[in-house]
Structure formats: C-alpha cells, structure tokens
Amino acid sequence: MIAHVFADACTGCGTCIAACPTHVFDAGADGVPVIARLDQCQTCFMCELYCDADALYVAVDLREPKAIDPDLIRTRGELGNLRRGYRWRNGASEPGSLDHFWQLGPLLREGAEIAGRRYRARHSEQADD
Amino acid sequence: MTRLEEPIGIETDVLVVGGGMAACWAASAAAGAGARVTLVDKGFVGTSGVTATGGPNHWWVPPDPALRRDAIERRLATAYGLADAEWMERVIDTTWRLLPTLAAHYPFGSDGKGGTFFAGVRGPEYLRALRALATERGVRILDHHPALELLVDPDGAAAGAAGYARLTRRPWRAEAKAVILATGGCAFRSGLIGSHTNTGEGYLMGVEAGAELSGMEFSAAYSLSPAWNSTRSLPYFAARFFDAGGRELDIPPPMAGNAHWQGLAAAMLQGPVFADLVDAPAALRSTLREIQPASLTPFERRGVSLFDERFEVRLFGEGTIRGVGGLRIVDDGCQTRVPGLYAAGDAASREPVAGATSGGGAQNSAWALTSGHRAGLAAAERMRTRRDGHAPSRATGQAGLRPTSTPRPIERPALVETIQAHSIAYDRALWRNASSLADSAEQLEAVWQQISAHGHGEGLDIVASREVAAMAATARWCIAAARAREESRGMHIRVDHPHGAAPPARIATGGLDAVWTRPDQQSSQTELAA
Numbered sequence: 001m002i003a004h005v006f007a008d009a010c011t012g013c014g015t016c017i018a019a020c021p022t023h024v025f026d027a028g029a030d031g032v033p034v035i036a037r038l039d040q041c042q043t044c045f046m047c048e049l050y051c052d053a054d055a056l057y058v059a060v061d062l063r064e065p066k067a068i069d070p071d072l073i074r075t076r077g078e079l080g081n082l083r084r085g086y087r088w089r090n091g092a093s094e095p096g097s098l099d100h101f102w103q104l105g106p107l108l109r110e111g112a113e114i115a116g117r118r119y120r121a122r123h124s125e126q127a128d129d
Numbered sequence: 130m131t132r133l134e135e136p137i138g139i140e141t142d143v144l145v146v147g148g149g150m151a152a153c154w155a156a157s158a159a160a161g162a163g164a165r166v167t168l169v170d171k172g173f174v175g176t177s178g179v180t181a182t183g184g185p186n187h188w189w190v191p192p193d194p195a196l197r198r199d200a201i202e203r204r205l206a207t208a209y210g211l212a213d214a215e216w217m218e219r220v221i222d223t224t225w226r227l228l229p230t231l232a233a234h235y236p237f238g239s240d241g242k243g244g245t246f247f248a249g250v251r252g253p254e255y256l257r258a259l260r261a262l263a264t265e266r267g268v269r270i271l272d273h274h275p276a277l278e279l280l281v282d283p284d285g286a287a288a289g290a291a292g293y294a295r296l297t298r299r300p301w302r303a304e305a306k307a308v309i310l311a312t313g314g315c316a317f318r319s320g321l322i323g324s325h326t327n328t329g330e331g332y333l334m335g336v337e338a339g340a341e342l343s344g345m346e347f348s349a350a351y352s353l354s355p356a357w358n359s360t361r362s363l364p365y366f367a368a369r370f371f372d373a374g375g376r377e378l379d380i381p382p383p384m385a386g387n388a389h390w391q392g393l394a395a396a397m398l399q400g401p402v403f404a405d406l407v408d409a410p411a412a413l414r415s416t417l418r419e420i421q422p423a424s425l426t427p428f429e430r431r432g433v434s435l436f437d438e439r440f441e442v443r444l445f446g447e448g449t450i451r452g453v454g455g456l457r458i459v460d461d462g463c464q465t466r467v468p469g470l471y472a473a474g475d476a477a478s479r480e481p482v483a484g485a486t487s488g489g490g491a492q493n494s495a496w497a498l499t500s501g502h503r504a505g506l507a508a509a510e511r512m513r514t515r516r517d518g519h520a521p522s523r524a525t526g527q528a529g530l531r532p533t534s535t536p537r538p539i540e541r542p543a544l545v546e547t548i549q550a551h552s553i554a555y556d557r558a559l560w561r562n563a564s565s566l567a568d569s570a571e572q573l574e575a576v577w578q579q580i581s582a583h584g585h586g587e588g589l590d591i592v593a594s595r596e597v598a599a600m601a602a603t604a605r606w607c608i609a610a611a612r613a614r615e616e617s618r619g620m621h622i623r624v625d626h627p628h629g630a631a632p633p634a635r636i637a638t639g640g641l642d643a644v645w646t647r648p649d650q651q652s653s654q655t656e657l658a659a
Contacts, residue, residue, distance in 0.1 A: 017296070097238070104363060118408065
C-alpha cells in the first residue's frame with residue numbers, strides 16, 4: 001500500500017491523483033496529494049510509474065499498511081527505482097526499453113517445462129522403487 | 130436536488146464504459162468509423178484494469194492458411210466443445226492486422242532475431258499507447274467517471290448510462306445511440322494485481338437492462354504470487370514448493386492444469402506454502418527486470434532475494450478475469466440481447482475462443498482486442514441508422530442504488546467476505562459438488578436480499594455500494610451456472626460428476642430477483658429481445 005508522499009520532492013502536478021486507478025489520493029495544500037483512501041490502494045505501483053519527480057513510495061504489503069522510515073528509503077535509493085526499471089522518463093519510454101520483452105513467452109514456457117520434467121523424473125523414480 | 134447534485138450532461142453517439150484494452154480498441158474503432166465517442170472509466174485509462182499492470186501476449190499466427198487451421202484445431206481441442214472456429218479465425222486475423230498499427234504510439238522492441246516483436250506488449254506502455262490512439266482519433270476520455278447504471282429507451286434499446294464523477298463529486302448522465310460495456314471481469318476483490326476495479330458492475334448493469342450471461346461456471350481460476358503481494362506469475366513457473374516444516378511438496382506442474390491448482394490449494398488448506406526458484410531458467414535472473422520490473426519490487430522492498438530465498442506464496446482468485454464467463458453476445462458485432470448494447474473483452478463471455486478453459490493470456494488478449502474492435506465498428510454502424518431519440522430514456526439500476534425497502538447501512542466488509550467464501554475461496558471452487566453449491570446459493574441469496582432491500586450510498590459512497598451489489602450478483606450467477614452444469618468440463622470441476630456429459634452445450638444465465646439458467650443452443654444468428 002502507498003506509504004509515503006515526499007512533499008519536498010513533489011511538484012504538485014496532480015498526475016498521481018488522476019493516474020491512480022483506484023482513487024486513493026485527494027489534492028491537498030499546494031496540490032501535494034493526500035492519501036485519502038488507503039483501503040482502496042491495490043499496491044499496483046502505477047502512481048510511482050507516473051511520478052516523474054519520484055515523490056511517492058509504495059510499501060509492499062497489499063493487506064496491511066506499513067510505517068516506513070522516509071529517510072531510510074531515500075538513502076537506500078529506493079525512490080524511483082520502479083520507474084527506472086520500466087525506463088520511463090517524462091511519461092515516455094527510453095529507446096530500447098522493450099528489447100528484451102520478447103523473452104517473456106519463451107522463459108515462461110521454459111519454467112513450465114522444467115517443472116514438468118522434475119515432476120516426471122520424481123514419479124518415474126517412485127515407479128522404479 | 131441541490132445544484133451540486135445536478136448531473137453533468139453528456140451527449141454522444143457511442144458510449145464506451147471501461148478503460149482497459151477492450152474499451153480502448155472499441156473506442157478507437159468507433160471513432161475511426163466516424164462516430165462521436167465518449168469513454169467513461171472508473172479509474173484512469175492507462176493504469177486501470179488487469180492489462181495495465183500486466184504484459185499481454187497475443188494469439189499470433191501469420192496469415193498462412195495451414196498454420197492458422199492448425200492453431201485453431203489445437204485450440205478447439207482444449208476448449209471442450211464450447212468454442213467456435215469462425216470466431217477464432219476472426220480473432221487471429223484481426224489481432225495480426227491491428228496490433229502493429231500501434232507503432233506510432235507503442236515502442237515495439239526487438240524480437241531477438243533482427244526483427245520487430247509485435248505479439249507481446251507490456252501493460253503500462255500498451256495502455257499508454259491505446260490512450261494516445263483513442264485521443265488521436267478524437268475520443269473524449271473521462272477518467273474517474275464510474276458508470277452505475279444503464280439507460281434504455283421505450284423500445285428497450287440501450288440509450289446511455291449514468292454514473293458518478295469521483296474527482297469532481299458530481300453525478301453524470303450520458304445519452305448515447307449505442308453503449309459498449311468493456312468493464313472487465315470480476316475477481317471479487319481477491320487482491321489480484323490490477324483487479325480492484327474489476328467488481329462486475331458491467332454484468333449487473335447489462336442484466337438490469339435485459340442482457341444475459343454465459344459461461345459463468347467457468348470462473349474458478351487462480352494465479353500464484355508471493356503471499357504479501359500479487360505480481361505477474363512469470364518468475365514462478367519452475368518453482369519448487371515446501372510446507373512450513375521444509376518438506377518438499379509433490380505438486381503437479383503448471384502444465385497439469387486443474388491438478389496443479391488443486392495440488393497447491395490442498396497444500397494451502399493444510400498450512401502455509403513456500404516456494405523457491407533455484408530451478409528457474411538461468412536467463413530469468415538477468416532479464417526479469419527488463420521484462421517485468423514490478424515483479425521484483427515486492428521482493429526487493431521486503432528484503433527477500435527472489436532467486437535465492439524461500440518465500441511464502443498464495444493463490445489469488447481471478448474469477449471471470451482468467452475465467453471465461455461474461456455477457457452473452459448474440460451476433461458477430463458483439464451485441465448482447467439488448468439492441469444497441471455491446472460487450473467486449475472480459476465483460477463478454479469468452480467462450481467463442483476459449484470454450485471451457487482459460488486459454489491463457491494470448492487468446493484472452495486477442496479476444497479483448499478483436500471483440501473491442503468489432504463492437505466499436507458495430508456500434509458506429511448502428512449510430513448511422515438511429516434517429517435522434519426524443520422519448521425519455523429510463524434508468525435501470527436497482528440493487529445498491531435503489532433499495533426496494535428502507536435504505537439502511539449494511540456491513541459491506543462482512544458481505545464481501547461471504548461473497549468471497551462462495552466465489553473465489555478454493556476449498557469450494559476447486560471441488561464443487563451439489564451440496565456445497567446449494568449451500569453457497571443459499572448464503573449468496575441472503576447477501577443479495579439484504580443488498581437489494583437496503584443497500585444504498587450517498588455521494589462517493591454510491592460507487593462502493595454498487596460494487597458490492599455487483600460482486601454479490603456475479604457470485605450468484607457463477608454458482609447458479611455451476612449448479613446447472615452437472616458434469617466436469619474444462620476449469621469447472623464437479624467432484625460429484627467427474628466426467629463430461631454429451632453433447633457439449635453452453636449454459637446461459639441471468640435474472641435479478643430470481644436467477645435462472647438454461648442450456649444454450651449457441652446459434653450464431655442474430656436474436657434480439659426487441
């Protein structure tokens with residue numbers, strides 16, 4: 001669930017208020033978003049992805065709100081790491097950011113095949129016993 | 130009525146309800162065909178729904194007749210007699226032609242062989258591109274405008290919708306000549322990533338307006354994720370599973386289908402289940418961040434090393450998202466039984482391409498694209514033949530909006546828990562039998578009676594009131610259809626009827642005060658209520 005808005009980094013652009021699909025934020029003073037409906041947060045990280053200022057931090061338990069230490073989050077460099085992972089900048093994708101995406105299907109199938117072989121191997125061993 | 134409660138008035142040719150991939154393809158198709166199009170979404174077009182957080186692969190078969198025939202035959206074999214080869218052909222062809230047309234807005238990447246990879250797209254970039262395409266075509270997009278009910282004209286045809294604008298806190302009312310429901314499936318608030326907005330209002334609104342549903346028994350679907358956060362499931366396909374004592378569990382592999390889910394669910398009913406990824410494909414370690422950055426975040430921020438440590442997992446209900454059921458379409462343009470009311474994507478029954486099994490992401494995405502596109506074209510065509518209506522339209526919303534008895538506060542969280550226990554809770558859903566289904570029907574009936582007699586909401590709260598009503602209605606239809614299908618078929622598992630019965634038939638369902646079911650003849654010819 002969304003855990004913190006870094007007011008000093010926030011530009012008050014209001015993008016997150018609109019971009020949150022579940023209407024978690026209201027606009028507060030100077031446009032800095034206020035977490036108004038935490039119970040509606042689905043921990044989807046979309047607000048972070050749309051925040052060019054890296055002023056939002058979503059904690060990773062979807063069932064329980066979590067108190068975080070804002071300074072620690074900042075020191076660890078966690079702010080904005082999701083957006084950088086997607087390689088989004090000012091709402092656009094960096095060139096080449098989807099050049100590995102084709103591997104999703106093959107890696108998924110490979111994983112499923114590994115599980116299948118492991119299961120067959122185990123059960124043929126049992127049959128041999 | 131105070132001035133603030135005066136509804137925002139919207140007039141349009143085609144109204145699209147929903148904001149995921151089916152809704153966007155529908156809106157762009159209708160606008161491209163010359164219609165004035167307004168799209169209203171509960172959330173934000175770009176982040177709403179299960180595609181935005183995902184990475185949909187599409188059914189992708191080159192236009193070679195032999196290849197396509199082969200792909201269709203293979204898929205028909207796993208649809209357990211309920212799919213339609215003609216629809217499959219359309220879906221393959223439309224997807225192949227349309228997806229690459231997004232190139233102006235979507236940064237298609239390499240296919241690893243010197244070409245361009247079109248078949249799979251990443252969710253946030255895909256929805257961002259679909260929003261850009263719709264905007265370029267002149268679609269008016271209204272984010273945070275959840276629809277609450279449909280309007281019908283005196284002939285019973287769809288005439289618009291009404292809802293509540295969340296950011297401005299005002300009701301809205303849209304008059305339209307055609308309405309497309311692309312509201313997604315219903316995951317009953319399981320926590321499945323992206324599904325918080327997928328609570329089934331499209332089904333409820335459609336049925337209130339006179340539409341029917343089909344395939345609702347095909348709703349027992351799950352995905353695996355870390356216990357604390359739902360993610361996409363790519364990392365976990367090769368996972369080994371352990372109980373709390375560290376003993377490895379003998380779980381049939383993902384390819385085993387129902388046995389895989391039953392194996393995991395049975396173990397989880399005994400206690401916590403842990404996974405490790407030591408067997409995962411080596412390349413996943415280096416490329417997962419490039420493919421699905423958000424799948425790593427729940428681990429990194431919790432301090433768990435995804436590929437090196439064991440972590441607790443659980444199953445997140447998918448309901449009719451990865452399940453199949455939805456509004457029953459009666460023609461090639463995705464029209465429901467209500468004239469001028471169309472259904473697309475997960476809001477429509479996906480049986481024409483999936484039959485009794487999920488079909489996996491590829492068929493599902495291709496269906497959403499194609500059904501959206503066709504609904505958009507059909508709605509635009511209908512618009513051309515409709516005179517401007519002068520007769521006043523009638524609002525059709527009932528449960529959660531207009532209680533039949535005294536409005537009074539109801540314990541929504543408790544009701545949602547009951548709804549979940551009889552829809553996505555796997556102890557029942559993966560081992561259905563006549564007596565547990567009869568009990569579920571009774572419990573859900575009590576929930577429904579309470580909501581329809583007393584449920585209501587004021588202001589913003591009306592949205593939540595309607596969501597709970599829609600989840601109750603959806604669960605009721607799922608259970609009714611599961612009771613009517615006295616056999617096991619595809620993802621519908623009846624332990625008291627372990628085999629399929631001949632001949633295969635779809636099951637239609639609907640009704641509000643009283644739920645009904647009937648075997649469906651699957652005729653593809655047009656049949657309309659009015």
